[in-house]
Amino acid sequence: MSASDNEPREIDAHSGQATTGHEWDGVKELDTPLPRWWLYIFYATIVAAVIYWVLMPAWPLVNGYTKGVLNYSDRRIVMENVGALETARAADYARLRDASFDDIIADQSLQEFALAAGEAAFGDNCATCHGAGGAGAPGYPSLADNVWIWGGTLADIEHTITVGVRSGHPQARFSQMPAFGRDGLLAPRQIADVTEYVLSLSEARRRAAPDAAAAARGAIVYAEQCAICHGANAAGDRAQGAPSLVDDIWLYGGSREEVRRQIETGRGGVMPNWDRRFDPGLIRALAVYVYAQGGGEPDAPAPASSATETPAGE
């Protein structure tokens, strides 16, 4: 560095340390050596880095990277761990798949496994639309209440998860409400009348105060156009996926404006058929979890349950 390699170096009188020979306006720099312990650790890290290059994946190449002689791969380890986890859980899922719902409810440990697995899968896949805890949102039915479009027994829920709604699955739950307004099936005046009638059917009348004369006119339109699916008593029909209109639970909102818009447009949402992605055991766990949110219906001779007897997942 300095040209004074051969000359005796200047010693700083105050500290007794050699200087570097550099001088700035009379200020000289002491040539304090690096602490040995620091220097040796520094050398050791260099050696360690070279060893690391040899052993571990290190250098990027044009079409990949150096693999290292240990052939270490985080991705492979993760896949192995995931595989091991799946193998470890396979037995529990098999138990779940083969057990009847009564068995699952009766067996405390199986029930807890189903609820835990269901909760995790629900949070990852279902809560996006149905909300945490199955709270629901406009257009996405609440799974925590006791109102079901396609049935609320465990078997019904399992079948709905398996085949989906309007999903394209051959067995999918399917219903289609006509767009009475958009397609010109009803005149705006008639739609307004039916709206008043629908609002007068449930506790919604306390909010909306429907016009009695309009409702009376609407009742006639209802009988002609709507009763075929929603029923003459407006209690809905699960076989057709037609919701009840006499409770105050609304998929697309219960205000006058919202009800009218639904009659005009006849919206219907899509739920994927989860048999594409989930093991039947996990679908059963999800059904138990949804059921346990509180709205589940006890097993009854439900009309939809006959369809669920066929093993899902093809």
Next chain:
Amino acid sequence: MDAMTSRTLPDDSHRIDVEAVNTPAARKLYKKRVQIYPKLVHGRFRAIKWAAMTVLLGIYYLTPWIRWDRPGAAPDQAVLVDFEGRRFYFFFIELWPQEVYYITGLLILAALGLFLVTALFGRVWCGYACPQTVWTDLYIHVERLIEGDRSARIRLDKAPWTLGKAARKLAKHGLWLLIAAATGGAWVFYFGDAPTLFREIFTGQASPTIYLFVGVFTFTTYTLAGAMREQVCTYMCPWPRIQAALIDNDALSVTYRADRGEPRGAHKKGTSWEGRGDCIDCNQCVAACPQGIDIRMGDQLECINCALCIDACDAVMRRIDRPIGLIAYDSPANVARRRRGERPKVRLVRPRTILYAVLLVAVAALMLTQLVNRQLLSLDVVRDRSPPFVRLADGSVRNNYLIKVINMAPAARTLALRVEGAPHADLASFAHETRDGAILVSARADAVTTLRVHVTAQRGAAAGPRDIAFVLRDPQTGEAIAESPSVFVGGGP
């Protein structure tokens, strides 16, 4: 000159050529260690120390092997910290993680106990019971067995390297490492089934964590007891600093009775004791000291009060026919009293010791009451917050709750769960039957049983939160066993 000659010459030539390496004058912020060669002494306190070492090491090494029969799948180890199962077992006591305050209470008790004994008898903890002292004592004992006593060890260290010296050093360090490994090994036995772990460790099947901890404790034991010794007390330990606040003039501690010993000087047999003190300046007390101090310089933070200097001095006093106790458990107040010509007295009962004792008894009583009245069954309620409430088809409002019945008893128990404080509210659970407004819960033994319940209030329930309580009752007697408050959120009209 050394131990051998001093023992053979009866009275006038005891003087050992030794200097205290650890003195206030020589103390810097850090000083490179000077090797200390403590000389073996015999006497009352050495005997107490041997006994304390045997008992304490015995407790440490053997406790994990004590078996204790417990019902069910609970482990049969008497003392076990089970991290995996989240339990702490101590003979008949089984603690759950939420009861960790017992450990806090135990630590408070230990601290108060330490305060009390320190105020009474000085640093007896340091001198007899501290692991640093016990293991150092053991290491010095091993060193002495292999390399001989003080003078032999000094000679060996000064001697040039020979095969014999290397063999001795190798044997010593080997034995030290063996003790260190056993110490680390015994530590991990407190955290797992000892016989299983023992087999796993030697067959290479134990987890890396086990080997890591054995390694760490082997390293620390070997380093702290083998190489650092008194430096741990002088530089690393906070206790020597704290003790100054706990010791007063009446606290007993290892004291050189300067009033009796001074003026000191070499003594020839047959000469008069008139006009001089009893200390013959033989330095036996310095040679015996494992901390490398001279007790005659007074109380100092390096002194661990191991009392080995008392044994060393008493032996000399007996040989020169003077009363023993030139160095003894005594207090600075007594030294001053004797100087004034008053009679010394031991004042164990002082405001400070009374305070510590009262606190100790109070905390111990509190903990014992707590332990005896410990509730083995408790209830925890977590209200679902998403959704905050659910409106049902008939307009009624439902809230969901996660109920955790914590049964710490070794037997299962059936209890009736009821919601109280909410008239016209129904309790239901998807997996349980509700009878007369109550759900029968079977709380599994030594486990947390969870169940989801739904509370439904009829239409018209007031909006806003209402205070309710979940109560677990004995189904037969109706006695309330556990209760947990919660709220019910109504949706309003």
